[in-house]
Amino acid sequence: MIDKKIISLEQVTKQFGDLFALREISFEAREGERIALLGPSGSGKSTLMNLLTRTLQADQGKIELASQNIDKYVNQKxxxxxVGILRQQFDLVNNLSVINNVLVGRFNEWGTFKSLLSLFKTQDLKIAQLALKKVGMSDKINEMTANLSGGEQQRVAIARLLVQDPKIILADEPVSSLDPNNARIVLNLLNQLVREDQRTLIASMHSVDLSLEFFSRIIGIRGGRILFDKKTDEIEENILKELYEVKKDE
Ligand SMILES: Nc1ncnc2c1ncn2[C@@H]1O[C@H](COP(=O)(O)OP(=O)(O)O)[C@@H](O)[C@H]1O
Ligand SMILES: [Mg+2]
Known part of the structure; x- marks a missing residue:
């Protein structure tokens, strides 16, 4: 089977005043790919993620999702x-139970969810329960979300993604605030979720080691440009060194 193109960026540029946060970025992502964005602080990773999540708009170039221009998705639904988004600060609703946070994924937005809270069908509940089971949180279904640890909250956020069921998952440093053990658990779950249904994952990452372990392709960004774009098993030590090298003239 030939994997389908699902994301495409062509010569994408984003400026903040005189500063070029991204310069003429081009790449394509296919279904099933797990792509890590690596690069030093300030290289443009978050800006790139923010363009894909539509938090920011490109100044130049073209971004397509599933062969349609990103600006054409006027309907949030x-x-x-x-697209499903996993945020660094877990954006779960703190004063809501775990199961209800997961159910929000069925409705994509909080407003709709609140108005439908009383109308959930057994079917919805079953889907949410199954998702929580998959992330190993079955025993905490009725717990208040605020009482969970960071790692547990990120697992609930993944369960919500499962319920939302998007083709693409975007995550800006999804495990940066977690200890190594929890980071592995979360990345394992994300991997599973992506592989099971041939989804596409793009995550900006702080840790080189975790990127090499959990992603199939790595895009190195430096100074707003792509320094390399390679399959993980083709990555060599020297290119990683160059990515993080401190140069005087920059
Ligand atoms: N909203 C903003 N206004 C002005 N400059 C910004 C803004 N967001 C990011 N930048 C600048 O753009 C560059 C890229 O930032 P960012 O994408 O956050 O990098 P990374 O996520 O790789 O650390 C940095 O120089 C940063 O200071
Ligand atoms: Mg960042």
């Missing part, structure tokens, strides 16, 4: 069917 249509976008949410395609």
């Amino acid at each position: 249509e976008y949410a069917k395609l």
